[in-house]
Amino acid sequence: MPSLARPARARAATQTFPANQPYSSYWHPSTLLSWSPVSDPDAEFNRGAVPLADRFSDPATQANAHARAGEGRVTAIAIMNPSTSNNPSQGSGAFDVNTQDYWPYVDLLVMWGGSAGEGLILSPSADVIAAAHRNGVPVLGTIFLPPTAFGGQLQWVWDLIQRTGSTYPVADKLIEVANEYGFDGWFLNQETAGGDSVLANQTRDFMKYFETNKPAGMHLMWYDAMIFTGQVSWQNELNNWNKMFFGPASSRASDEMFLNFGWGGTGKLAASRTKAQTLGRDPYDVYAGIDVQANGYSTNADWASLFPEAQPHTVSLGFYGSEWPYSSAAGHADYQQRASRFWVGANRDPSNTSTADAWKGIAHYVPERSPINDVPFVTSFGSGQGHVYAVDGAVLAASDWNNRALADVLPTWRWIAQSSGTPLVPDLDWGDAYLGGTCLRVTGALDAANATHVKLYRTRLALAGGENVSIAYKIGAAGAASHMSVGLAFEDDPATFAYLPVDSAASAGWNTQSWSLAAYAGRTIAIFSLQFESADPVASYDMKVGRIAVIDGAVDIPAPPSNAAVTSFVKSDSATGSLRMRWSLSPDATARYHVYRVNPDASRTFLGGTPNTAYFVSRIARVGAETATTIEVRAVGIEFGESAPETTQILWDFPSGVDGGSRGGDGGARVAPAAIDLGQNEPNPFGDTTRIPFRLSAAAPVSLVVYDAAGRTVGQLLRGARSAGPHAAEWDGRDESGRAVAPGVYFYRLHSGAITSVRKMLLVR
Secondary structure: OOOOOOOOOOOOOOOOOOOOOOEOOEEOHHHHOOOOOOOOOOHHHOOOOOOOOOOEOOOOOOOOOOOOOOOOOEEEEEOOOOOOOOOEEOEEOOOOOOOOOOHHHOOEEEEOOOEOOOEOEEOOOHHHHHHHHHOOOOEEEEEEEOOHHHOOOHHHHHHHHOOEOOEOHHHHHHHHHHHHHOOOEEEEEEOOOOOOHHHHHHHHHHHHHHHHHOOOOOEEEEEOOEOOOOOEOOOOOOOOOOHHHOOOHHHOOOOEEEEOOOOOOOOHHHHHHHHHHHOOOOHHHEEEEEEOOOOHHHOOOOHHHHOOOOOOOOOEEEEEOOOHHHHOOOOHHHHHHHHHHHHHOOOOOOOOOOOOOOOOOHHHOOOOOEOOOOOOEEEOOOOOEEOOEEEOOEEEEOOOEEOHHHOOOOOOOOOEEEOOOOOOEEEEEOOOOOOEOOEEEEEEEEOHHHOEEEEEEEEEEEOOOOEEEEEEEEOOOOOOOOOEEEEEEEOOEEEEEEEEEOOOOOOOOOEEEEEEOHHHOOOEEEEEEEEEOOOOOEEEEEEEEEEEEEEEOOOOOOOOOEEEEEEEEEEEEOOEEEEEEEEEOOOOOEEEEEEEEEOOOOOEEEEEEEOOOEEEEEEEEOOOOOOEEEEEEEEEEOOOOEOOOEEEEEEOOOOOOOEOEEEOOOOOEEOOOOOEEEOOOEOOOEOOOEEEEEEEOOOEEEEEEEEEOOOOEEEEEEEEEEOOEEEEEEEOOEOOOOOEOOOEEEEEEEEEOOEEEEEEEEEOO
């Protein structure tokens, strides 16, 4: 039978990462037990840091009348990163990653991954958590217990569900990880054969323990594979063989069940609905799996059984491999086209899914949901990647980047362009930006017959009277007429729009305009749109929109963060390096933090951004002969005003490959340059013996110690003087008494004089 265990397919640029790059977390069950956010130096970079937004749907304004609100939901199991290991925590210096984008049609995202050789338990990366939460979508990590054909070992299942007294310690750790990193639970996929009823019962009890001890809002989703005998036997339905892993309402074992793919044309979905109801469970907690990893929108699916016409949806929908638009695409433009057809259908319009194609798009069945509930609302149409990074219209970085944590809430509808003639074409554009790396671009032939109304956002913005709406736009020439108006419809009359005409451009660059909304006090904005019209023909109309905002009064400027510190600065050569840094929160509400370097001419270069309070700069370049570089951190408020800077420094005149960071937010006293360069152990992970390389810039006494995740010393590998140059030590996974230590995360620390360098390694057996 099919399973979820096929190899991952993902398209990604080849990149080389610096030695001090923080990575997203992954574990085997036994190594998870030794994990602690205190001892994990990457943990602070892996926190999602964006709370889960509330969102809503509204049948009165939904785009597609065929879609049914409040019924079937959508889970997307997606590969968001190329592999289980070596995924940067906060994005990287590459363009064209899987950004998901069509969040209005997704209710749960499972970040898929895990492998026998890397790790079975995969935490969602911080940038994915942030992007999904901003759109109101919970994110689950993956617990993957693979078939033996994919390296699965039955002992790993027992390791996962091990019991100590009345507790299940791995379950407690899974809850701790999700709480620490700020994501929403786990997808449990147990496909390792060879089990028995004892294993099945203890697996169920492990799940029930998780359900009992998890915080409100945390999910556990179970995949239809193991049955009550302990065998792996995909049922393709909820039935008596697997109901123990779902459970009745009074003592549930999981929050959702993801059914295997063989339910089409069998009546199994209707039977699953009935079984869920007899258990007192919501039938929409059952997800009918559709495997789209290979064929995407060419997949043959029994839509009539899942979403029958003129009847309630039978159960919910679960996609496996919903990254297909990205992984199958020839490039970025192709990815965007495939994603549009996958989610909203062949017409590129969620309001019009009429087509002879069997795949009508998910917008045909499920209405869009919006997280835009409150003032302020600000969007710059950022997708979380770009070729430049702009701040208030000024390009402050001109290189490729991705960081999905910096994505905005994209338009609810992509795209509804209404015209009695040939409509203009709205799209995202990665060639220009007002903030970030993307803007909205509307192009085409505009004349009286082709006037176009572009519906963008479903909102629920209650107006008290002090609010204003603003727009940033670019038409390309000073004095050029905009031919554009901002459209607002209100919940008490959503079919009628009030239009606010946009002035002619004052400059060829970005222009801004705002309007008071005092006249609409007491009303609630339901739809945000743009209207384009011209009595005279404009053969090649080209409008860029860089920001839309509804805020209360003037833009609030937050207080700056405090205690900025570079905690590690490693040079790759005399003129480039990478650094880790952290700071304390601004006392005001923030959307993100921006990190800059100050150039010798007092200009700024953007280095990156995050909603978190720790950030990794993968590359910083020395300018000329500067001996120190000032680093700024600025808080960006929820109305996107930017604070005054909090500063620290890095120092360039120290040996390559060692730490020259300064600590403290006062500009920083210099940390004594380290004369050691500690390399990553090879291989890593390792099972028998690993080699630990290091280099000394001068002869010096050194100490090399291995300790466990709790900080206990395991063994001393070296102690004494060593000459300048390269050295190495080996560790065989044994303590000082010669006993083999348990698999897990270990740290090795090289110490010389006042200088210490630490790295982590993973022992697997």
